[in-house]
Amino acid sequence: MGKKGILLVNLGTPDSPQTKDVRNYLDQFLMDDRVIDINPIGRNFLVRGIIIPKRAKNSANIYKEIWTEEGSPLLVYGKSMQKLIAERLGEDYHVELAMRYQNPSLEEALAKMQKLNLDSIKVVALFPQYASATTGSIHQMVMEIVSQWQIIPPIQLVNNFCDHPGMAKVFAENARKHLETGKWDHILFSFHGVPQRQMKKADVSKKFCLQVSDCCKTYVEENKFCYTAQCYQTAKTIAKEMGLAEEQYTLCFQSRLGKEPWMQPYTSTVLKELAEKGCKRLLVLSPAFVADCIETIYEIGVEYQEEFHSYGGEKVQMVDSLNDSPGWIDALEDIILSY
Numbered sequence: 461m462g463k464k465g466i467l468l469v470n471l472g473t474p475d476s477p478q479t480k481d482v483r484n485y486l487d488q489f490l491m492d493d494r495v496i497d498i499n500p501i502g503r504n505f506l507v508r509g510i511i512i513p514k515r516a517k518n519s520a521n522i523y524k525e526i527w528t529e530e531g532s533p534l535l536v537y538g539k540s541m542q543k544l545i546a547e548r549l550g551e552d553y554h555v556e557l558a559m560r561y562q563n564p565s566l567e568e569a570l571a572k573m574q575k576l577n578l579d580s581i582k583v584v585a586l587f588p589q590y591a592s593a594t595t596g597s598i599h600q601m602v603m604e605i606v607s608q609w610q611i612i613p614p615i616q617l618v619n620n621f622c623d624h625p626g627m628a629k630v631f632a633e634n635a636r637k638h639l640e641t642g643k644w645d646h647i648l649f650s651f652h653g654v655p656q657r658q659m660k661k662a663d664v665s666k667k668f669c670l671q672v673s674d675c676c677k678t679y680v681e682e683n684k685f686c687y688t689a690q691c692y693q694t695a696k697t698i699a700k701e702m703g704l705a706e707e708q709y710t711l712c713f714q715s716r717l718g719k720e721p722w723m724q725p726y727t728s729t730v731l732k733e734l735a736e737k738g739c740k741r742l743l744v745l746s747p748a749f750v751a752d753c754i755e756t757i758y759e760i761g762v763e764y765q766e767e768f769h770s771y772g773g774e775k776v777q778m779v780d781s782l783n784d785s786p787g788w789i790d791a792l793e794d795i796i797l798s799y
Contacts, residue, residue, distance in 0.1 A: 462576070463553055464553050465556070465579075466549070466553055466584065467581060468542055468556070468557050469557075469583065470557075470586045471560055471594060472489065472559035472560050472561030473485065473535050474532070483516040485518060486662060488509065490503075490511060491514070492560075492597055494592050494597040495593045514557075517703045523754065534754075537557070540616060540783075540784035541789070542555050542556070542558075542786060545796070549796070557569065560597055570602070579613065579614070580740075582617075582618065583599065583616070585617075586617065587749075587750070588747060589691055592687075600629040602615070614734060618799045621799060623693045623694060624791055624794070625791075626791025628698045629701055630782050630787040630791065631745055631779070631781075632702045633742060634745075634779050634781075638779060644742065644777070645707065645741050645742065646734055647704065647732070649709060649711045651712070651748040652710050652713070652748040653717075654688065654713070654722060655720060656670060656723060659723060662685065663686070669686065678692075679693040691713075691748070698747060710730055712726060712729075713727060714724060716728075727764065731776075732771070735768060740775070741777070744760050744764070746779075751782065761778045
C-alpha cells in the first residue's frame with residue numbers, strides 16, 4: 461500500500477519583517493471571516509481602512525525584533541518539527557508543513573500530497589485547543605481545497621489535544637527550569653483571547669456558554685468543544701504535572717483587539733492586580749501555542765514585562781513553548797498515531 465499523509469498546519473507568518481510583507485499577512489489573516497466574524501463590508505472597512513494602515517508599520521518593527529537569521533521563529537520551529545516527526549514516523553508516512561496564512565501555503569502543501577496518491581491524510585492543526593478562528597479556519601480551508609479534487613482520500617481532522625499528557629509534561633519541564641533557579645510569586649497561564657460573541661456562537665445549545673456559573677472551568681459534555689473550557693483543561697493538566705496548588709496559578713487571556721468584551725480575565729488586568737497584591741516576580745506559560753512566536757516572544761516577553769514593571773512589579777519570565785524539543789516530538793507522534 462501507499463503512504464499515509466500527515467499535514468501539520470500552523471497559523472502563519474509574514475514572508476519577511478518588511479512592512480509590505482507584514483501588510484499582506486495581516487490582510488489575509490484579518491480578512492478571514494472566522495477571525496473577524498462580522499459582515500464582509502464592515503470587515504473590509506475595519507481591516508483595510510483602519511487596522512492595517514495603523515498597525516502594519518508597527519507590526520513590521522516588532523517582527524524585526526523577533527526575526528532570526530533563519531527567519532520567523534514560528535516557521536523555523538515548524539520546519540524543524542516537520543523534519544523530526546518525518547524521521548520518527550519513517551517511510552510509511554509523508555509529512556508536509558503548511559501555514560493557514562502566507563507560506564508555505566495550504567494550497568501548495570495539499571497539491572504536493574495530491575500528486576503522491578496517498579492512502580489517507582491526517583490534518584493536525586498545531587493548536588492544543590480548538591477555536592473557530594484557528595483550527596476551525598484551517599479545517600474549513602482544507603475541506604474547500606480537497607472538495608475540488610476528483611479523488612478525495614480518507615481525511616481525518618484532529619480537533620484538539622488540550623490535555624495530552626506528553627504536551628503537558630514538556631510545558632511543565634520547561635517551567636521547572638525556572639522554578640529550580642529562581643523564586644516566583646505567582647504563575648500565569650496566558651492564553652490567546654477570543655471574543656465572547658464567538659464563544660456564544662459556538663454553543664449549539666444556546667443555554668450554556670456564559671449563562672451557567674463558571675461554565676468554562678469544568679470540562680464536561682456541554683462544553684467539550686469550547687475553546688475556553690479547553691484552555692482551563694490545559695492549565696489544569698499542566699498544573700497537575702507541575703504539582704501546583706490552585707492558589708499558585710491564574711488563568712488569563714491576552715491579545716485582545718477592540719473594545720467589545722472578550723473572554724476574561726484579561727492578562728493586563730491580572731498583571732495589575734498581582735502587582736497591587738505585592739507580587740514582584742511572575743512566571744508565565746502560554747500553552748495556546750506549540751511554538752514561540754510574536755505573541756510569546758514579544759507580547760509576553762517584552763510588552764507584559766514593561767506593563768508589569770509600570771505597576772510596580774519586577775520580572776515577567778516567559779516559559780519556552782514546546783518548539784522542537786524531543787519530548788514534544790514524542791507527544792506529536794502519539795497525537796498523529798492515536799488521535
